[in-house]
Amino acid sequence: MASESQQVYLPHDEQRWVQEIPKNTLRTVFERDRARVLHSSALRRLGAKTQVVAPDTDDFVRTRLTHSLEVAQIGRELGRTLGCDPDVVDTACLAHDLGHPPFGHNGESMLNELSHGIGGFEGNAQTLRLLTRLESKVLTADGGSAGLNLTRASLDASAKYPWTAPNAPLINGSRTSKFGAYTDDLPVFEWLRRGAPEGKSCIEAQVMDLADDISYSVHDVEDAIVAGHVQLKWLTNQDQRNRVLGYTQQWYLPGVATAEIDAALHRLEATDVWVRHADGSRASMAALKDMTSQLIGRFCQSAVAATQSIYGTGRLARYAGDVVVPHETLLEIAVMKGLATTFVMTTDHRQPIYQRQKDILSELVAVLSATGDAHLETMFAADWRAANDDDARLRVVIDQIASLTDVSALALHERLVGVERTLL
Template identity: 60%
Template structure:
C-alpha cells in the first residue's frame, strides 16, 4: 500500500475511473477512500437507520436496523479484504451500500414493490441500489444537468453489484426466501451498468463483490440469531428437541439450501452447538449477554477464517483483487451459515403474528403507490421534478417506485396515516 495515498496495488487507472470525470482535489486520499466517504455521508445511508432489518425499528432497543447491519457488514467485509489483499475501502464502501436500495418494511416491502412494478421491469433491492448510487443520490451531475448519483469509481460500483445481470437474464428462483427473481439492474440503467462492468457479460462477480456478499451472509446469520435470542423469540435450550430440529431442517431447506440433506443440516447444527463458546441457554443477565456476544464474535471469526483458508489454499498467498480469483467458501461453512439463518427465520420471520403484520405493511405500500400516482404533486421535490420530466406512464410509475423505496418505515406509515386522515398532501 502507498503510505501517502492509501492506494493498494493491483488496481489500474481504469478501475479508478469515474463515469463523470472529476479532478481529484486531495492527492493524499485514494479514489476508493473518496468512494467510501461519499457513501458514508449519503442521505440514503442515514435513512437505513429507520428501515427494517428483520424486526421493525423502534419495536426493540436492542435489535439491528438496516444501518447498524450495514455497519457490521462493512467491518466484516473490511477485515476479509485485508486478509486477502483487496482494497479495504472498496469492500467497505460496497458493504455500506449493499442495502441502500431496500424499501421500507424489508424484504416484505420489496415483494410489494415488485408487484406494483411488475409491468415496468419489476423491483429488486439490489437493482435499486445501483439506481440510487448512479442516479438518485444527489452529488454529481453531467454538464447537461443529468444526474450521476455519487459518481463512484468503476471498481467500487462493480463491487456493489451482487447480481450482475438484468431481469431477463436472471436465473430461476430457488428456495422460498428467493420468491422474487434476483437481478442487479433495470433496463433504463443498463448504460452505467455496462460501463462499470467494462464489457464483462459472463455473470461473474468481482472478488470484492463476493466478499461483500459473504460479509452480508455472515452478519445476517449471526446477528439476526443474536437478536432473536435477546428478543425472546429463540430459546437456545430447545435446540436438542426433535420437533425444533425438524422445523429447522424444513425451513432451512425451503428458504436457503433446497439441495442439502437433512443430515447435513443437523450435522451443521451439531458442530456449532459442540463449540466451546456456544451458549446453551440465556436468561437475560449481563453475564448471559456477554457470553452471547462472545459467541457471535467467535462465529464471525469461524466463518471468515474458513473462507480465507480455503481461498488461500486455492490461490496461495499473493494479494488478490478484482477478477484475479474467486472467494472459496467451504460447503460445511455455507451450511452452518444457512442453519443460523434458518433459526432466525423459523422463530421470527414466519411467526403467525409477523405474517399478519406483513400483510398490513404491503397494503400500506399499495395505497402509497395509488396515492402518488393520483397526486404526483405530493412527491418530494426531487421526485416531483423527475415525474414532470418523465415521458411515459412507465417512467412516471418508476418515479413513484423510487419515491416509495426511499421512504423509511416511519415515513411510509406517516404518509399512509395522513392519506387516510385526509391530512396535507405533502410530507
C-alpha cells in the same frame, strides 16, 4: 497518494462515470468513494428501516444501518486479508442495502409485485440507481444526476447480481428473480461492467456478499435471543429442531439432505461458545456476544483458508480469483439463517403485520400515482415532470416510496390515505 493494496488496481478501475478533478490528493479515489457513501442520505435512512425486527420495537435490535456497518467491518477485514483494497470492499458493504425499501424483504416483495409491468423492483438494482442517479453529489454535463459518481471498481463491487432481469442466470433450472440493474439504468451498468466477464462478480463483490451472509446469519440469531423469540436450548426438543431443519432446507438449502443440515447444526452446538440459555444477565449477554464474535471468526477463517489454499497468499483483486467457502461452512451459515427464519420471520403473529405492510405500500402507490407530483418530494417531483410516459412516472413513484423509512411510510400513508392504523 496510492495505498500499497491499491497498486493492483488499474486506471480503468479508478475511472468515474463523470470525470472529476480531485480537489486534494490526501485520499485515494477509493477512500473518497467510501466517504461519499458514508455521508449519503440513503445510508442515514437505513437507521429507520427494518432488518428483521422492526426498529421501533426494541432499543437493542439491529436496523439496516447497524447491519450495514457490521457487514462493512467484517468485509473490510476479510477483503484486506485476501488482498482487496479495503476501501473498495468497505464501500460495497456500506452500500449493499441502500436500495431496500421500508418493511424489509416484505416491502421489497410488494413493490416488485406493484411494479411488475415496468420491470419489477429489486433491492440491488435500486442500490445501483441510488448510487448513480438518485443521490445528489455530481451532475453530468447536461445537468442530469450522476449520483455519487463512484469509481468503476466500487460500483462493480456493489453489484451483487451483475446482470439485468432478462439476462438472469438459471439456478436449479429456474431463472433467478435477483438482478442488479433496471433497463433505464443500462448505460451506467454497461459502463461499470466494461471489461468484466459476463455474469461474474468481482472478488470484492463476493467478499461483500459473504460478509453480508455471515453478518445477518449470526446477528439475527443474537437479536432473536435478546428479543425473547428463541433460546438455543429449545433445539433439544425434536419438534422445534425439525422446524429449524425444515425451514433451513426450504428457504436456503433445497436439495440438501436433512441429515446433512442436522450435522451442521450439531457442529455448531458442539462449539465451546454455543449459548443454550440467555437470562438477560451481564454474564449471559457477554457469552452471547462472544458466541457472535467467535462464529463470525469461524466462518471468515474457513473462507480465508480455503481461498488461500487455491490462490496462495498474494493479493487478489477484481477478477484475479474467487472467494472459496467450504461446503460445511455454507451449511452452518444457512442453519443460522434458518434459526432466525423459524423463530422470527415465520411466526403466526407476524403474518397480519406483513399483510398490513403490503396494504400500506399498495395504497401509497395508488395514491401517489393518481395525484401526479403533488405529494412527491421536490427531487422526485422534478423526475415525475421529466418522465416521458406512464411507465417512467410509475418508476418515479416507486423510487419515492422505496426511499421512505418504515416510520415515514406509515406517516405518509396516514396523511394521504386518511386512515390511522398502528402496526403492533
